[in-house]
Amino acid sequence: MPESPDAFAIEPSPSGRLLCGGCAPHDSCRLGVEIADAQDDKVRFDVICPPLWHGGPGVAHGGWKAAVFDDVFSVVALRVEPRLVTKSLSISYLRPVPVERPVEVLARIDRHAGRQWKVSADMTLAGMVPAIARTELRTRHPHHVARHEAWPARQPMSHNGSRAES
Ligand SMILES: CCCCCCCCCC(=O)SCCNC(=O)CCNC(=O)[C@H](O)C(C)(C)COP(=O)(O)OP(=O)(O)OC[C@H]1O[C@@H](n2cnc3c(N)ncnc32)[C@H](O)[C@@H]1OP(=O)(O)O
Numbered sequence: 001m002p003e004s005p006d007a008f009a010i011e012p013s014p015s016g017r018l019l020c021g022g023c024a025p026h027d028s029c030r031l032g033v034e035i036a037d038a039q040d041d042k043v044r045f046d047v048i049c050p051p052l053w054h055g056g057p058g059v060a061h062g063g064w065k066a067a068v069f070d071d072v073f074s075v076v077a078l079r080v081e082p083r084l085v086t087k088s089l090s091i092s093y094l095r096p097v098p099v100e101r102p103v104e105v106l107a108r109i110d111r112h113a114g115r116q117w118k119v120s121a122d123m124t125l126a127g128m129v130p131a132i133a134r135t136e137l138r139t140r141h142p143h144h145v146a147r148h149e150a151w152p153a154r155q156p157m158s159h160n161g162s163r164a165e166s
Pocket residue numbers: 010018019020021070071074075078084085086087115138141143144145147148151
């Protein structure tokens with residue numbers, strides 16, 4: 001019998017990294033995120049924006065920063081709970097971040113009760129804070145992925161044969 005999609009959980013890679021599904025086969029984070037120091041409820045990350053993720057000339061795309069925050073938030077909480085999803089993500093973009101320059105991100109669990117997690121982080125570069133963010137995570141329901149797979153199949157078809165949003 002095929003394994004349930006909800007059996008999925010992020011486990012350390014062969015080199016001990018916590019990686020998303022897209023990066024796990026490469027055994028490296030394509031966003032440029034590495035754990036520098038981990039304590040119980042906070043983790044410090046060394047991060048370098050690869051040139052691929054530039055937006056304006058020589059500076060990181062805002063979507064890269066968002067993905068970095070989403071990633072580090074999950075890593076902090078994944079060390080306690082392997083089955084998580086992001087419910088909300090809020091970012092303040094305060095300064096540009098140059099590509100290929102080391103930045104530091106410090107993420108901390110502010111609150112955890114039941115399925116609910118609140119985590120926040122600061123990005124720092126040479127004593128400046130170019131971005132801060134906070135998130136709400138949820139521990140996945142046991143059938144989270146299976147429900148999401150079933151949901152599009154229930155949506156009505158549009159005229160061109162694709163499924164309509166509802
Ligand atoms: C480097 C280490 C690895 C890092 C990996 C990268 C990390 C990336 C993490 C992510 O980005 S996860 C992907 C982005 N997040 C999502 O796609 C989450 C989508 N949203 C949801 O699944 C739900 O909104 C959520 C589970 C967050 C809701 O949680 P809540 O606790 O606020 O609400 P609740 O569970 O009570 O569900 C609210 C409503 O949604 C419904 N629901 C919940 N889960 C569902 C599901 N799986 N399928 C369909 N409906 C669902 C639920 O029945 C209910 O419906 P009603 O309002 O009608 O009662």
